[in-house]
Structures are given as C-alpha cells and as structure tokens.
Amino acid sequence: MTSMQVDKQHDGNEAPGTAPEEGYQRGLGNRQIQMIAIGGAIGTGLFLGAGKAISMAGPSIILAYAIVGLVIFFIMRALGELLMYRPVSGSFSEYGREFLGPFIGFVTGWTYWLFWVVTGITEVTAAATYVQYWNKDIPQWAAALVFTCALFGINLISVKIFGELEFWFSMVKVTAIIGMILIGLGVITLGFSNAGDTASFTNLWSHGGFFPKGIGGTLMTLQIVMFAFLAVELVGVTAGEATNPKKVLPKAINTVPWRIGLFYIGALIIILSVVSWTVFEPGVSPFVRAFQEIGLPAGAGIVNFVVLTAALSSANSGMYSTGRMLRDLALNGQGPKLFTRLSKNGLPTWGTGVSVAMMLFGVYINYQWPGEAFNYVVSFATISGMWAWIVILASQLRYRAKANRGELPQSDFKAPGSPYTSVFALAFIAMVIVMMGVDPDARISLYAAPVWALILGVGYLCIKRRDAANGLTAGAAPQDASAKGTKGSKD
Numbered sequence: 001m002t003s004m005q006v007d008k009q010h011d012g013n014e015a016p017g018t019a020p021e022e023g024y025q026r027g028l029g030n031r032q033i034q035m036i037a038i039g040g041a042i043g044t045g046l047f048l049g050a051g052k053a054i055s056m057a058g059p060s061i062i063l064a065y066a067i068v069g070l071v072i073f074f075i076m077r078a079l080g081e082l083l084m085y086r087p088v089s090g091s092f093s094e095y096g097r098e099f100l101g102p103f104i105g106f107v108t109g110w111t112y113w114l115f116w117v118v119t120g121i122t123e124v125t126a127a128a129t130y131v132q133y134w135n136k137d138i139p140q141w142a143a144a145l146v147f148t149c150a151l152f153g154i155n156l157i158s159v160k161i162f163g164e165l166e167f168w169f170s171m172v173k174v175t176a177i178i179g180m181i182l183i184g185l186g187v188i189t190l191g192f193s194n195a196g197d198t199a200s201f202t203n204l205w206s207h208g209g210f211f212p213k214g215i216g217g218t219l220m221t222l223q224i225v226m227f228a229f230l231a232v233e234l235v236g237v238t239a240g241e242a243t244n245p246k247k248v249l250p251k252a253i254n255t256v257p258w259r260i261g262l263f264y265i266g267a268l269i270i271i272l273s274v275v276s277w278t279v280f281e282p283g284v285s286p287f288v289r290a291f292q293e294i295g296l297p298a299g300a301g302i303v304n305f306v307v308l309t310a311a312l313s314s315a316n317s318g319m320y321s322t323g324r325m326l327r328d329l330a331l332n333g334q335g336p337k338l339f340t341r342l343s344k345n346g347l348p349t350w351g352t353g354v355s356v357a358m359m360l361f362g363v364y365i366n367y368q369w370p371g372e373a374f375n376y377v378v379s380f381a382t383i384s385g386m387w388a389w390i391v392i393l394a395s396q397l398r399y400r401a402k403a404n405r406g407e408l409p410q411s412d413f414k415a416p417g418s419p420y421t422s423v424f425a426l427a428f429i430a431m432v433i434v435m436m437g438v439d440p441d442a443r444i445s446l447y448a449a450p451v452w453a454l455i456l457g458v459g460y461l462c463i464k465r466r467d468a469a470n471g472l473t474a475g476a477a478p479q480d481a482s483a484k485g486t487k488g489s490k491d
C-alpha cells in the first residue's frame with residue numbers, strides 16, 4: 001500500500017484494514033510460511049555468535065536468551081496485530097509511514113534494506129568460516145563470493161520455488177537441532193561417548209556458578225543475543241505473497257514461544273550440560289565444539305554442514321527481503337522508480353540485483369579483514385535491525401490508540417498486555433543500545449548510525465524538494481505507480 005492509498009483509505013475510498021493487490025504472486029502457503037517463521041531466526045546468531053556469548057557470560061547466557069525471547073514475543077504479537085489490520089508486503093515500513101509519518105516510513109524502509117544487506121554479508125562471512133572447517137586452504141573471501149552469486153541465482157526463480165527451498169532449509173535446521181538435543185540427552189543420561197563421564201546438568205553451575213562472569217558479563221551479551229533473534233520479523237514481509245495471510249500469519253507468530261524454548265533455551269541447556277562452558281570460545285560454533293568434545297568427529301562435520309545451511313538460508317531470506325523493501329519504497333516515491341518493476345514471475349529482480357551488488361562489498365570485507373569481519377557486521381546489523389522493532393512497537397501503540405477511539409477497525413489478533421508489553425519492549429531495546437555503547441566491539445555501530453541518519457536526512461530533504469516542485473506530499477507515490485493496485489511495470 002502506498003502513502004496515497006493510506007490517504008484514500010481515510011477518505012473512505014478504500015475499506016480500512018484491507019490489503020490492496022501489490023502485483024506479487026501469492027505463492028507462499030501455510031507450510032512454507034510456518035517453516036520460514038521457524039527457520040528465519042535459526043541462523044548465525046545461534047550457531048556461531050553463541051560461542052562468543054557463552055565465553056562472556058557462561059551458563060547465564062541461557063537466562064539472557066530467555067529474557068530476550070520474551071521481549072521478542074511481545075514484538076511479534078505487536079507486529080501480528082498490525083498485520084491483521086492490514087497485511088501488506090511493506091509491513092513495518094508501511095505501518096511506520098501510516099502511523100508515524102512518511103519520514104519514519106522512509107527511514108524504516110531504507111534502514112531495513114541496509115540491515116538485510118549487512119546481514120547478508122554476515123551470513124556469507126559465517127558460511128565461508130564454516131567451509132574452512134573442512135579445508136583451511138580455501139580463502140574466506142572466495143567462498144563468500146561463490147555463495148553470494150549462487151544465492152542470487154536462487155532468488156531469480158519464482159516465489160514458490162523460493163518458499164520451497166526455504167522450507168527444506170528450515171527443515172534441515174530444525175531436524176538437526178532436535179537431533180543434537182536427543183544425542184546430548186543420551187550422553188547425559190546414559191553416559192556414552194568421551195564426554196559421558198563428565199556430562200551432567202551440574203555443569204550449569206559447578207564451574208564458577210551460574211553467573212561466573214557476574215551479572216555485568218550477562219548484560220554485555222544482550223546485543224549478541226538480540227542479534228540471534230533478528231529476522232523473526234521477516235514473516236511480516238511475506239504478507240504480500242502469502243496465500244491466506246489472515247490465517248497463516250497468526251499461526252506462525254504464535255509458534256514463537258515454543259521455538260525459543262526448544263531451539264534456543266533447550267539446545268543451550270543441553271550443550272552446556274554435556275560440555276563445560278569453559279571449553280567454548282569466540283568464532284567457533286558451540287554445537288560443532290560440543291560434538292568434538294563428545295568424540296564424534298563425523299557428528300561435528302554433520303553439524304558444521306547444518307550451520308552452513310543455516311547461514312545460507314538466512315542470507316537467501318535477506319535477498320528476498322531487500323528486493324521487496326526497495327520496491328515498497330519506490331512505489332511510495334521514496335526510491336528510484338526502476339525498483340517498481342516486476343519480472344514475468346512477479347519478482348522484484350531490479351531491487352534484488354542492486355542489493356546483491358551491495359552485498360558483494362562483503363566479499364571485500366572478508367578479503368581485507370577476514371578475522372574481524374564478523375564482529376563488525378554483527379554490531380551494525382544489530383542496531384539497524386532493532387530500529388525495525390522500535391517502529392513496529394511504536395506503530396502498534398499508535399494504531400491501538402486510534403482503534404480504541406473508533407478511528408480504525410480493531411484487529412482480530414490483539415497483542416496481549418499491550419500497551420504495557422510494548423512499552424516494556426521499547427525500554428528493553430533502549431537498555432540494550434546503552435549496553436552496546438559500553439561494549440568496545442559493538443560501539444562501532446553507534447558511530448555508524450549517525451552517519452546513516454545524516455545520509456537519510458539529506459535524501460529525504462531532496463525528496464521533499466522534488467515533491468514540492470511536483471505538487472505532491474513528501475514521499476507520496478506518483479500516480480502511475482499507485483494506480484491499479486500498485487503493480488508497477490513488468491520487465
């Protein structure tokens with residue numbers, strides 16, 4: 001939905017709460033969206049980033065994941081309330097534009113695009129790291145280049161094929177984590193393998209206590225933990241291509257609690273019980289290291305393949321998201337008109353292609369700073385990704401207030417406990433940003449954020465000047481882009 005359509009809705013020309021046709025093919029079914037929702041958050045942040053978090057906080061990292069997981073659930077229910085009000089592909093960028101103003105929509109769209117570009121760099125960086133498990137002679141930058149080009153090819157296929165590939169990517173990750181949990185339980189209860197004599201739930205508190213680095217150490221891991229959950233909101237971007245968004249999206253969102261409980265908290269409890277937290281180190285997947293300690297080198301190789309799949313899956317989802325976000329911006333007159341074009345298969349190939357070109361910059365990062373690349377991009381991805389969560393929560397608060405006043409229809413999927421849960425989540429995100437300022441490794445993202453804000457501010461002023469010259473509201477979509485369901489032109 002474009003800004004012009006928002007205005008028409010409030011003028012009574014378009015039914016409130018309806019989703020206009022955006023030109024996409026609704027090819028994502030319930031099965032695919034459920035697995036995209038489940039697998040979207042199972043990626044680098046858990047499989048690789050958890051190693052650094054464990055070394056910083058010890059077993060108390062479990063508590064950090066539980067608390068952040070609760071906040072994530074509040075965010076997702078806030079998003080769900082908005083999605084049931086109006087399920088559109090632009091998702092939180094559209095909601096920011098409608099409830100917080102065109103400038104916020106502009107900032108959110110471009111920032112979320114940048115987030116996925118940076119995240120794509122992160123994931124191919126991690127994938128290249130996993131390849132070195134088998135062959136250290138393969139340059140990290142070369143592997144990153146191959147993965148980036150291959151994933152771009154996947155994103156040139158129809159959305160149905162994309163959904164099917166993501167379904168199986170996610171199935172591999174889910175099956176692997178469940179398998180690791182069962183094997184770990186077997187080691188703990190039956191005592192087989194090299195770690196059988198020492199594996200015990202007492203490892204959670206017998207090596208310096210549950211908080212071996214103190215509460216401060218746990219707090220310093222929050223930005224790493226938040227990064228692990230980035231991409232859970234991707235399900236909102238699929239709204240424009242879901243076959244039945246009013247039905248499948250609430251189901252996907254309501255799986256968040258058990259996803260977090262099983263795949264994050266459950267998995268971490270098991271591996272930290274099988275192996276002492278003191279064994280894990282930054283830059284090494286704790287899942288791979290756990291299998292090495294158990295004495296199952298083949299198992300470690302299998303897990304390494306799984307985490308490689310997880311990283312590629314996340315990067316693939318990022319390419320999917322960037323093309324849709326750039327098209328939404330273009331349809332609203334906040335991006336180049338070229339990005340409105342769809343391929344014959346209903347894919348925003350121009351936006352995706354430009355995004356992939358930007359991701360190739362990550363190949364240079366891998367070549368120039370192979371050891372530091374992951375930490376750099378993680379910190380910047382975290383701050384840019386959290387902006388989307390802030391906009392979701394703020395938009396939901398504004399929407400709920402308007403709905404309660406009778407100005408907009410009530411959503412049939414209300415966020416429980418709101419507005420208190422949304423306010424709590426906003427306060428928690430603010431605390432994490434403060435903690436990032438304390439962490440020298442994460443502080444770089446706070447240095448980069450003002451530069452990005454300045455770039456966006458200048459860009460928006462240029463748009464205002466252009467629109468004023470054409471007699472349009474700032475950021476409003478041109479007539480030809482918003483007509484007939486905002487389909488845009490075909491390639």
